Amino acid sequence: MPVEEKASSSARRMNCRHQEKSGSVRLLFLLLLSLFCKTASEQIQYSVPEEMEKGSVVGNLAKDLGLSPGVIANRNLHVLSLDKKQYFTVSAENGKLYVNDRIDREGICGETLFCLINFEVMAENPMNIFHVTVAIQDINDNTPRFLNEDIRLEPSESTLPGARFVLGHAEDPDVGMNSLQSYQLSPNQYFTLETREKEDGNKYAELVLRKYLDRESESSFHLTLLALDGGKPAKTGTAKIWVNVIDANDNPPIFAQDMYKVSLNENAPKGFSVVQVKATDRDEGSNGQIIYIFSNIAESASKMFLLDPKNGTIMVMETPDFEWKDKYTMMVEAKDGGGLVAHCNVEIKIIDENDNAPEIVLVSSSSPIPEDSASGTLVALIHVKDRDSGENGNIVCQVLSNLPFQIVSTSNNYYKVLTDGVLDRETIPQYNITITATDQGNPPLSTLKTISVQISDINDNPPAFEKPSYTAYVPENNPSGASIFRVKASDPDLDRNARILYSIQKSNIENLPLSSYVSINSETGIIYAQRSFDYEQFREFQLQVKAQDGGSPPLSSNVTVKVFIVDQNDNSPQILYPSKGVEGSALFEMIPRSADADYLVTKVVAVDADSGHNAWLSYHLLQATEPGLFTIGHHTGEIRTSRTFLERDAVKQRAVILVKDNGHPSLSATVTLNMVFAENFQEALPEMKTQSISPDYQSDLQFYLVLALALISFLFLLTVILAILMKFRRSGKPKFLQCFGPIPHSNNAVIFPPNYEEGTLPYSYQLCLSSESRIQEYAFPASSVQIAEHISSKNTSEALLTPSEGNILNCEMEKSEMVSLF
Secondary structure (H helix, E strand, C coil): CCCCCCCCHHHHHHHHHHHHHCHHHHHHHHHHHHHHHHHHCCCEEEEEECCCCCCCEEEEHHHHCCCCHHHHHHHCCEEECCCCCCCEEECCCCCEEEECCCCCHHHHHCCCCCEEEEEEEEECCCCEEEEEEEEEECCCCCCCEECCCEEEECCECCCCCCCEEEEECEECCCCHHHCEEEEEECCCCCEEEEEEECCCCCEEEEEEECCCCCCCCCCEEEEEEEEEECCCCCCEEEEEEEEECECCCCCCCEECCCEEEEEEECCCCCCCEEEECCEECCCCHHHHCCEEEEEEECHHHHHHEEECCCCCEEEECCCCCCCCCCEEEEEEEEECCCCCEEEEEEEEEEECCCCCCCEEEEEEECCCEECCCCCCCEEEEEEEECCCCHHHHCEEEEECCCCCEEEEECCCCEEEEEECCCCCCCCCCEEEEEEEEEECCCCCCEEEEEEEEEEECCCCCCCEECCCEEEEEEECCCCCCCEEEECCEECCCCHHHHCEEEEEEEECCCCCCHHHCEEECCCCCEEEECCCCCCCCCCEEEEEEEEEECCCCCCEEEEEEEEEEECCCCCCCEEEECCCCCCCCCCEEEECCCCCCCCEEEECEEECCCCHHHHCCEEEEEEECCCCCEEECCCCCEEEECCCCCCCCCCEEEEEEEEECCCCCCCEEEEEEEEEECCCHHHHHHHHHCCCCCHHHHHHHHHHHHHHHHHHHHHHHHHHHHHHHHHHHHHCCCCCCHHHCCCCCCCCCCCCCCCCCCCCCCHHHHHCHHHHHHHHHHHCCCCCCCCCCEECCCCCCCCCCCHHHHHHHHHHHHHHHHHHHC
């Protein structure tokens, strides 16, 4: 709904004067046009007489606005007060419009024919502005009053009939029929009365001489002038006319102009000469001396201007103000010494100057406004007015700076301040909207007004993490419950919309519930380990952490946290070969006596469950029977001879190998190697048997030896039986003692008892020598055999032998058992 300006009383009086210049027909047309325009803009109109008592009902505004009785209280109807005096008020309970103060039409509108009071009524929930116009009807509450109630005339007895004498006019502030309508003169024989009208519509009276005066018969007399208005009943005002007939004066004064029209800039200084009227008289002496006086002047003009009685110059007494009165009319009388007079009219038009800066009145404002307000949202309603007129009163309003706001003109100098862009509280939480109102005067005057608008927060920003993804490094063997990392998100919103809670959504850990691995503090974002991590079990995992604010609806964002388990040196090297045997057991490596330098004896193989530097292994020869006889590869673990075997060297050598990793501190493991220098197994056997065997290991070994002996004995007996059967079949005669004959030559090595040096073998040993030799061809191939002993601290360990080495050791033990049996 358009908004209508509430004009000041001075502006209305000015408009009235401009309208009266165009005549009553134009006034009627403008009134009808104004009423039509107001109807088109859906304005509410009322008409009341002036001087109504305070509290009188003007009309049912709520009903005329179409508001139902049930919503009147919620709409909170009230009058927008822009002027100092508020003539009407609206009841918030029933919506009726009441008189709030004394209404004096003459004081509000002055001489304006149509007196209108315009104001705005605001309704809330939702906000609407209604324009109300109240026409003030004039009542006949003022009596016509003569400015000069004692009028003195001094006509000459020689004055010709038909001469006119201006009597001035009476003032009546009422308008229309209640204003001054006519004059009446008391009956007399010399004068008649004529009523005339000026250009401004004011009526004045003139006396017309209808017969010669005779000073000798009647030298003086008085008349009564009556002024009547058109009210019912009519009110009157009177003035006394004193006529004094003087002796003859042939030539009356004559003005150079009947009408003087001048323009005067407002704010002219005191003493400024406005115009000089000039009259001449052809008489001489005292009859030719002219004195100038104001004969018919309004009270406002008499206070504003001064007339020099000698030279007829009109000067400024008070600084004129166009906004108060834009035109003055007056009558100047020129009177000679003989009593003859002449009159002229003076019209002084005040020219407006741009001496009033625009005024900006904040009618209403909305603060704060949400940051998601759409473009065109009403922020404030302002009213702009300028007391000047014409170009000096034309105002242009705009918003300074490049702000997301615009100002839109509605009607009657009302402007709306609207949003004109995206508002972001996080970028700018408050705007100071500076509005400038500039008139089009020369030079232009302007006024600034700043409106402060707060932007309220909405939940339009999800939490944002500091990084797109995080990487955390956690040393293994960490204590349970230790903090391993912290994620942090920020939210530029305010209060609840910026309150962030953290949670873990998912991970790539599948074998156990996520809660058994990690947890997160919902307020601080600190991630805690719920268990001790083992690098050797798993080396990394991923988490998806969610940050959610407390808005409604809530907004959230996710971030991936990659957790890498950092290896610690918590695993000692493990020796795979030679394997750790039972404590007290012997594991041997056999080295040919003829071996050259750099002969590969064996290779120590070890691994470490750690990684990186912690898994870099080095091999060291910690102890040796002959330190200079063997070397070990620092990185390969290969044990080689450093020189050839000498006769002075011990046949049986012992070496302790240290394997350590590269951690800090480093961890290590040791293995003991027993090495025998011998060309064949029989030569090395005595040295190996001297090795002490633990009872537990021996008992287990004896079980396997007995089992092997039984198997060999069975095979031996089966062979003997088959051999005997073959002999019987060929010769038909058994030869039972052939097995005890000489032993045929064999390429296989002969195994002797441990205590045998030279001489004849025992009978029992020779008995099966032939069979054993045949068995040995299958069980013990003619190749070099290496036997090593691994000394370990663990009782549960067993000696690791190659298949050939196991067969050799079993066969040798069976032979020992067989020898003991025989």
